[in-house]
Structures are given as structure tokens and as C-alpha cells.
Amino acid sequence: MYQVGEQIVYGMTGVCRVEAVGPLDMQGAREDVDYYTLSPVYQGGRLFIPVDTAVYNRPVMTKEEALSFIEHIPEIESEICEDKNPRVLNERYQGYLKSGDCTDLVRLIRAVYLKEKRAARMGRRLSQVDERSMKRAEEMLHNELASALGIAPGEVKGFITKTLEK
16 A cells, blocks of 8 residues: 555556545545545646556656666667557557556657658658657656656656766
């Protein structure tokens, strides 16, 4: 069980701070269930989630884990999805996003980046599915790394580049 003040990754919402743990005095809430009250760190709102939720959740990585992860980014391989059907492509990308796994997010980002380079050589643009999925994957990855490293999400890309150049 997570503790108040802890930061967690919750599904596709991303990094959230645990604000409270316990029963909810709210219509529709089950009386026999404890809930997490979560505040997304990089967006507004508040979530009330049963402690035993089936939605993917885990603690935000530590600073040491983030630095180690960044060092291993060059070793992460990706596979470009060649399917032209937007629905199939979206389902594949959603699988990466829903996993909440940073390695999967890097795989998605890298695959779409390679697709983008290839499309540019041919005078084409990426599909909306590719663009939207890559943007969401970058946002999720950068938000978690920013939380772990204690920097702003906008600084993460430069931090990664600088770290890998050493």
C-alpha cells in the first residue's frame, strides 16, 4: 500500500501524488473499500482509486534508477510497426502506453522517430496516430524522469542528451 506523499505512476495518467488513503465519504464509493486520493503532478484534477485497482500502478523510479535507466537507453531496441491500418497501429501503441513501462515508452518513441525520419526522406509526414502516440509517450516518460531527477519535464530531453554524450 502506498503512503501519503508518495509519488506513483498510475495508468496512462502518469505521475500522481498520494494525497490520502482510506474510505471515501462520497456517493457511489463502497464503504468496505479503502481508496487512494491521487493528484496528478503535471495536470489538474483529483482521482479516487480503490486500493486494489487493476489499473497499472507503481512507485515513481528513484533518482538512481532514473540515471541507470538513462544510461541504458541506447541498448533499447525498437521495431517499427509497418501496418497502415490506423486502428491496428493505435492498438499497438496503446499497449505500450498502457504498460506504463519506461522501456516500452522508449521503444515507441524510437520506433516513431525512425518512421518520421524515413517519411521525411520520402517527402511525407507521420500519421496522426504516430504523432499523437509519440507525444504521449514522451510526456509520460519525461514526467516520470522529471519527478525522479527533481527537474522540470521540459529539461528532461536535454538532460538525457547530455548524460548520454559523456
